[in-house]
Amino acid sequence: MQILLVEDDNLLAEGMMNALKRAGFAVNLSRTGKAACTYLQAEPPDILLLDLGLPDMDGLDVLKFIRDKKLQVQVLILTARDSTNAKVLGLDAGADDYLTKPFALDELLARLRVLERRLGTANTAMIHVGPLSLNTTQHLVLLNGDALVLSRREYMLLKALVENLGIIQTRESLEAKLYSWNDEVASNAIEVHIHNLRKKLPLNFIRTIRGVGYVVSRQ
Known part of the structure; x- marks a missing residue:
């Protein structure tokens, strides 16, 4: 945001x-x-x-x-x-x-x-997507009831995706949500964060739309 x-x-x-x-x-x-x-x-x-x-x-x-x-x-x-x-x-x-x-x-x-x-699409502080629950007040992410350990930007990226279920997010739009103007952003920063998130989330929870961006669909 x-x-x-x-x-x-x-x-x-x-x-x-x-x-x-x-x-x-x-x-x-x-x-x-x-x-x-x-x-x-x-x-x-x-x-x-x-x-x-x-x-x-x-x-x-x-x-x-x-x-x-x-x-x-x-x-x-x-x-x-x-x-x-x-x-x-x-x-x-x-x-x-x-x-x-x-x-x-x-x-x-x-x-x-x-x-x-x-x-966003969420109208409460709690966002539920399949086995995942995200508490935007406490910055807490649960998967099947167990807390996930995420970096600050991993959390920000996941939040940006689940708040826009079914809507493809381009790399540029995600960078704007994660970084300030004076931040140094590596060309593959979003890809790295996506890779790290996928290791902690269910298979295919985050889908790549080749040449466009990333999306989380309703589970």
Whole structure:
């Protein structure tokens, strides 16, 4: 799941990016509204975390840009503006959720999971596919009731596949879900992760569609 964080406070941005990456998100950072608008139009993320008090423009103008361009992005406002009127303005402008600073990381992650479920096929924190169960809250994967030991990116890759049952995921789309812009990505990174996952999963659980990508079908 690709997140764009728009935040000009370096310390806060760094802390949030580290926490979100540990939680299994691919996160990119923009420190200005204008840069965010450029990124959004070139490569829209799945979720935008938007501060309103940006140095070059108001965050609500970024939100207006998104809605005017009809970009399909879930927007969670993160701001110190805590008045009821400010919340109403943000939500009426098209935000999907609104969280005031300071906030608890657990609450942010919970709200992100809600937005994430709106984007995927899963409508609960538990995803069941045949003998496999994936708990997106606890980052726990069970196979026939036994816990699987997965690396962070193996978990992210498996989650991306099972949330899109029957829908082929290209290597490029999977890379976007697993890696941030400044990550060094080996040309065969996805293939390596798929290979390692297959050693832990039932035979043919992940199918290769030659020349297209990978898919997990309903079991």
